[in-house]
Each structure stands twice: as structure tokens, then as C-alpha cells.
Amino acid sequence: MFQSLLICSICAVGIDSTVQFTDNEWAILRSLSPAKLIQDTTNAFEQNEDAATIGQAIFFDQRFSSNQEVSCATCHKPELYFTDGEQTATGTGQTTRNSPTVLNAAHQRWFFWDGRTDTLWGQPIQTMEHPEEMNIPREKIADIIADDNNLGPLWVKTFGEMSECDIDTISANVAKSLAAYITKLDATSAPFDAFIAGNTKAISDSAKRGLKYFITDGGCLRCHFGPMFSDGAFHSVGIGPLNGGPLWDSGRAGAIDQLKTSQFTANSEHSDDKGNARAILSKHIAKKREDWGAFRTPSLRNVAKTAPYMHAGQIATLEEVLKHYSTLENFLSADHHRETILEPLNLTDQQTIDLIAFLESLTSPLPDETLLKAPE
Ligand code: HEC
Ligand code: HEC
Missing domain, CATH: 1.10.760.10 (Cytochrome c-like domain)
Structure with missing residues (x-):
């Protein structure tokens, strides 16, 4: 008697818990x-492997900050799903916003919490030059890349000689490289x-x-x-x-x-x-x-x-x-x-x-x- 009751109640639970759509x-x-993912045609280097490698190298490199202590990965830590676990982000200074993940960021329509850029590559230079984030001028970014034994030649292969480009074009290509890397960070x-x-x-x-x-x-x-x-x-x-x-x-x-x-x-x-x-x-x-x-x-x-x-x-x-x-x-x-x-x-x-x-x-x-x- 007890046995059969038990089986019945298990049945009942089984039926109840089956959610139907x-x-x-x-x-x-x-x-x-x-x-x-919809391709971003405003970035011709989005799918370029060399550009993505350059972007990945910059992402983890603390030389790209005024105090040499901050990289993108300071606030976008891979082990924390590319966030930092803090309420608001701290870089070279204190910001007032929370670090969002960059996983799947390429799927977004607008970027940042307030959507102040309309492309993924519209963002990195702002961040790197921002006094509270990395605080490094674009000319310095270009110099570090050009002088680096690995990045220098890879840059020339991907984008041509730096000396033939103005600083804003170089900056845009830095940004497009970072975007190419972030585009690979898929977690869907x-x-x-x-x-x-x-x-x-x-x-x-x-x-x-x-x-x-x-x-x-x-x-x-x-x-x-x-x-x-x-x-x-x-x-x-x-x-x-x-x-x-x-x-x-x-x-x-x-x-x-x-x-x-x-x-x-x-x-x-x-x-x-x-x-x-x-x-x-x-x-x-x-x-x-x-x-x-x-x-x-x-x-x-x-x-x-x-x-x-x-x-x-x-x-x-x-x-x-x-x-x-x-x-x-x-x-x-x-x-x-x-x-x-x-x-x-x-x-x-x-x-x-x-x-x-x-x-x-x-x-x-x-x-x-x-x-x-x-x-x-
Ligand atoms: C009116 C639109 C709207 C509705 C409806 C809504 N959300 Fe949201 N949700 C937002 C916005 C906007 C934010 C971010 C707000 C901010 O940062 O001030 C948010 C934030 C969140 C967050 C925090 C995510 C993060 O990364 O910080 C979670 C979780 C969430 N919503 C879940 C839900 C759930 C569950 C429901 C239904 C019960 C819901 N939301 C209904 C618009 C909405
Ligand atoms: C000081 C911490 C900090 C550093 C360093 C930093 N970020 Fe961020 N990142 C943030 C914060 C905070 C936001 C959101 C800011 C806002 O919405 O105003 C953000 C937003 C973003 C977004 C937008 C994501 C989305 O869903 O819209 C991307 C992409 C991004 N960062 C990439 C980078 C890259 C690439 C670097 C390195 C060049 C970098 N970040 C360096 C803190 C940081």
C-alpha cells in the first residue's frame, strides 16, 4: 500500500513539473x-587574423597605459567573463560606470551603457586616451607598436608602413584590430x-x-x-x-x-x-x-x-x-x-x-x- 502511494506521488510530481510551451x-x-553575428562592414579588418592577433596583443599589454599598470584586461578579465567584479571600473583613475563584458560585444547595435559609439571600433581609442582609464596618447600607442619586435613587422604586413599613414588612420587601425579580436570572443x-x-x-x-x-x-x-x-x-x-x-x-x-x-x-x-x-x-x-x-x-x-x-x-x-x-x-x-x-x-x-x-x-x-x- 505504502509502496504504491509513493510511486503515485512520484508520478504526480513528474507530470506537474513538465513545463509545456x-x-x-x-x-x-x-x-x-x-x-x-552580422558582419560589421565599417571595419574591413574585422575578419583579418593578423589584425585580430595585433588586437589581442594590445588587449593584454600594460605598456599601453600612462602608469604601465593597466591593460584592457585589467577591467575585462577573461576569468571573470571579461568583467572585473567591481561596482565601477578603476584604471589610471576612478570611473563612474560598471565594466560590462566584451564577450559577444560584436553582437551589439550600440556600444557602452549609453551607446555613445555606433561601431565596435569606435570605442578603443576613446578608452585608451581617457584620463581615468588608460591615459595614453595615440602617438605613444603608435610608437610602442612600431618599436615592438613582434607587433612592428605584423603591423607592416597587415596595414603597411606606419610612416605612410597619418596618426588618425593608425589609431583607427589600432581600434579595428582590437575590434577584430573582440569579435572572436563569442560565448553564445x-x-x-x-x-x-x-x-x-x-x-x-x-x-x-x-x-x-x-x-x-x-x-x-x-x-x-x-x-x-x-x-x-x-x-x-x-x-x-x-x-x-x-x-x-x-x-x-x-x-x-x-x-x-x-x-x-x-x-x-x-x-x-x-x-x-x-x-x-x-x-x-x-x-x-x-x-x-x-x-x-x-x-x-x-x-x-x-x-x-x-x-x-x-x-x-x-x-x-x-x-x-x-x-x-x-x-x-x-x-x-x-x-x-x-x-x-x-x-x-x-x-x-x-x-x-x-x-x-x-x-x-x-x-x-x-x-x-x-x-x-
Ligand atoms: C523597460 C525595459 C526592461 C524590462 C521590461 C526589463 N528590463 Fe532588465 N534591464 C533593462 C535595462 C535598461 C537594464 C539596465 C539598467 C541600468 O543599468 O540602469 C536592465 C538590467 C537587467 C539586469 C542586469 C544585467 C546587467 O548586466 O547588469 C538583469 C539581470 C535584468 N535586467 C533582467 C530582467 C528580467 C528578468 C526582467 C523581467 C522580470 C527584466 N529585466 C525586465 C531593461 C528592462
Ligand atoms: C578602467 C577600466 C577599463 C579599461 C582599462 C578598459 N575598459 Fe572597456 N569598458 C570599461 C567600462 C567601465 C565600460 C563601460 C563604460 C560606459 O558605458 O560608459 C567599458 C566598455 C567597453 C566596451 C563596450 C562593450 C559593450 O557591450 O558596449 C568595449 C568593447 C570595451 N570596453 C573594450 C575595451 C578595450 C578594447 C580596452 C582596451 C583598449 C578597454 N575596454 C579598456 C572599463 C574599462
């Missing part, structure tokens, strides 16, 4: 995976992708419940959609400044001004495809009132590995991020007319556990280990 839901799920094959590809056992039942909630009642999909789980657009989810007080970071609004004056853009003279859709869009972009204090919807791929969260690392754990969406208790609004699509979700403990299990199912293995250190 409707045909419509499956259509949504298939829009989330697989992630395919998570258990979630295996599940979508047909392996029903690739993720747990808890993760499936979390996924279902994510695409239905949770409303997360309104901003976190597509294979990167990001609409590539800018929103505020009401996160206040790291050290309290009123909102001061203008986010997307300030970035649009910077985009208009920035040197290395899709539409700039150093772009290899000025007719590119990005270039046209950037030219016509106009500031909207809701851009003030808005930040790019972050990708959720590998998110379980990249704490702390939000543009200034204001939130320490995924559980606390979900608590924010659940209660909206400390929601801080730039003005009360703005976007009100967020409603407190009042998550149960089980829903929180399930959502975390789902977010964890988006963790891919790191790229090949030859890409996680300076090239041989």
Missing part, C-alpha cells in the same frame, strides 16, 4: 536562439541554446518555468528580446546612483551629443562603409526626452557570471535584481511622465528561484583558451 511560445523561443552556446535546438534535458524544469515566466507574465521580453536578450535600445528601470542621492548620470541623452562629435563612427572618414545602415541612422538620430537617464538594455547572456549589475554596479546579485523588479521599492524616476511599462511583479520565492535558474542557463563556456591570454 504552446506553439506561439515556441515561435518566441526560436527568436532567442541561435545567435548569429549555452544550455539554453541546446534546449532550443531540441535537447529537452539541457535545462532544468525550474529553468523552464523561469523561461516561461520570462516570456509571458514577467514582461521581461519587452526589452530583453532577440538572441542577445536585448532590444538594443535605451530605457530606465529606475535604478538610483551608486552612492544615493538624486539621479545625475544623463545616460543616453549625453551619449547622443558625444556621438555627433565623435571621431570614429560608422559615418566617419575612417569607416570602410559609410553607406552602412548604422551610419545613416546615426546621422539622423535626435534626442528624446526619455533618453535622459536611460541606459542600454544589457544582454542577459552569461549574466550569472558578470555581477555586480546595472550601469554603476548598484546591485550585487541576480536575486536582488529580481527583488527590484518584484517590488520597484526604490524606483527613481527622472520625470513622472516617462515610460511606465514596469509594474511590480510581486514574485513568489519559487518564481525568483526559477528565473535565476533560467538566467543561469544562459551561461556559455568561455571562448577557446588561446583567446584568453596574450597571443604566443
Whole structure:
């Protein structure tokens, strides 16, 4: 008697825990995976192996900073999924933003938390010259490369003699090399992708419940959609400044001004495809009132590995991020007319556990280990 009861209760649990998705839901799920990279035609060296090797060498080399102590890998550490684990980044000085991962960065539409550049290669020179980050002038960067026994000849092979180029063209090629390396940093094959590809056992039942909630009642999909789980657009989810007080970071609004004056853009003279859709869009972009204090919807791929969260690392754990969406208790609004699509979700403990299990199912293995250190 006892025996059969036991078997029955196991059956019941088995049936209960099988999460079913409707045909419509499956259509949504298939829009989330697989992630395919669209080539960036504004960077003619994006797929060039030698350029990528140069970029990889620079990425790990501390000589490219004023105090010789900072490299890109200081803030984008491979073992931390190319983040630094800090709330806000410290280089040659103290910045006010959190270091995002550069894994899958090539999939983004806009770069940085505020989208102040429209190409992946639009970014590195800004960072290298920034007084709080690496603080090194572009002329010095060129000298180090030219004088280096390995980099010097590889540069000539890839881009020709430095002496025949002006410093801005050299800088653009440094940036395109770094972008070529970052483009190889792909981490888009998570258990979630295996599940979508047909392996029903690739993720747990808890993760499936979390996924279902994510695409239905949770409303997360309104901003976190597509294979990167990001609409590539800018929103505020009401996160206040790291050290309290009123909102001061203008986010997307300030970035649009910077985009208009920035040197290395899709539409700039150093772009290899000025007719590119990005270039046209950037030219016509106009500031909207809701851009003030808005930040790019972050990708959720590998998110379980990249704490702390939000543009200034204001939130320490995924559980606390979900608590924010659940209660909206400390929601801080730039003005009360703005976007009100967020409603407190009042998550149960089980829903929180399930959502975390789902977010964890988006963790891919790191790229090949030859890409996680300076090239041989
Ligand atoms: C001092 C720490 C620091 C250093 C050094 C640093 N970064 Fe970053 N990186 C950041 C921070 C912080 C952000 C986000 C800044 C923002 O949004 O305003 C960022 C953003 C990025 C992004 C944009 C990612 C995205 O998803 O939009 C890329 C790409 C990147 N960095 C590459 C590099 C490269 C290449 C180097 C070396 C040339 C470098 N970083 C050096 C801290 C750093
Ligand atoms: C209105 C659009 C929107 C909706 C809806 C939304 N998010 Fe977000 N999410 C964002 C934006 C924008 C950020 C970054 C905000 C910032 O840095 O100030 C963010 C940040 C996050 C982060 C932190 C990621 C990181 O790398 O820092 C997680 C995790 C997250 N959201 C999960 C969710 C989940 C789960 C849901 C549904 C319950 C959800 N989001 C609903 C736009 C949205």
C-alpha cells in the first residue's frame, strides 16, 4: 500500500513539473536562439587574423597605459567573463560606470551603457586616451607598436608602413584590430541554446518555468528580446546612483551629443562603409526626452557570471535584481511622465528561484583558451 502511494506521488510530481510551451511560445523561443553575428562592414579588418592577433596583443599589454599598470584586461578579465567584479571600473583613475563584458560585444547595435559609439571600433581609442582609464596618447600607442619586435613587422604586413599613414588612420587601425579580436570572443552556446535546438534535458524544469515566466507574465521580453536578450535600445528601470542621492548620470541623452562629435563612427572618414545602415541612422538620430537617464538594455547572456549589475554596479546579485523588479521599492524616476511599462511583479520565492535558474542557463563556456591570454 505504502509502496504504491509513493510511486503515485512520484508520478504526480513528474507530470506537474513538465513545463509545456504552446506553439506561439515556441515561435518566441526560436527568436532567442541561435545567435548569429552580422558582419560589421565599417571595419574591413574585422575578419583579418593578423589584425585580430595585433588586437589581442594590445588587449593584454600594460605598456599601453600612462602608469604601465593597466591593460584592457585589467577591467575585462577573461576569468571573470571579461568583467572585473567591481561596482565601477578603476584604471589610471576612478570611473563612474560598471565594466560590462566584451564577450559577444560584436553582437551589439550600440556600444557602452549609453551607446555613445555606433561601431565596435569606435570605442578603443576613446578608452585608451581617457584620463581615468588608460591615459595614453595615440602617438605613444603608435610608437610602442612600431618599436615592438613582434607587433612592428605584423603591423607592416597587415596595414603597411606606419610612416605612410597619418596618426588618425593608425589609431583607427589600432581600434579595428582590437575590434577584430573582440569579435572572436563569442560565448553564445549555452544550455539554453541546446534546449532550443531540441535537447529537452539541457535545462532544468525550474529553468523552464523561469523561461516561461520570462516570456509571458514577467514582461521581461519587452526589452530583453532577440538572441542577445536585448532590444538594443535605451530605457530606465529606475535604478538610483551608486552612492544615493538624486539621479545625475544623463545616460543616453549625453551619449547622443558625444556621438555627433565623435571621431570614429560608422559615418566617419575612417569607416570602410559609410553607406552602412548604422551610419545613416546615426546621422539622423535626435534626442528624446526619455533618453535622459536611460541606459542600454544589457544582454542577459552569461549574466550569472558578470555581477555586480546595472550601469554603476548598484546591485550585487541576480536575486536582488529580481527583488527590484518584484517590488520597484526604490524606483527613481527622472520625470513622472516617462515610460511606465514596469509594474511590480510581486514574485513568489519559487518564481525568483526559477528565473535565476533560467538566467543561469544562459551561461556559455568561455571562448577557446588561446583567446584568453596574450597571443604566443
Ligand atoms: C578602467 C577600466 C577599463 C579599461 C582599462 C578598459 N575598459 Fe572597456 N569598458 C570599461 C567600462 C567601465 C565600460 C563601460 C563604460 C560606459 O558605458 O560608459 C567599458 C566598455 C567597453 C566596451 C563596450 C562593450 C559593450 O557591450 O558596449 C568595449 C568593447 C570595451 N570596453 C573594450 C575595451 C578595450 C578594447 C580596452 C582596451 C583598449 C578597454 N575596454 C579598456 C572599463 C574599462
Ligand atoms: C523597460 C525595459 C526592461 C524590462 C521590461 C526589463 N528590463 Fe532588465 N534591464 C533593462 C535595462 C535598461 C537594464 C539596465 C539598467 C541600468 O543599468 O540602469 C536592465 C538590467 C537587467 C539586469 C542586469 C544585467 C546587467 O548586466 O547588469 C538583469 C539581470 C535584468 N535586467 C533582467 C530582467 C528580467 C528578468 C526582467 C523581467 C522580470 C527584466 N529585466 C525586465 C531593461 C528592462
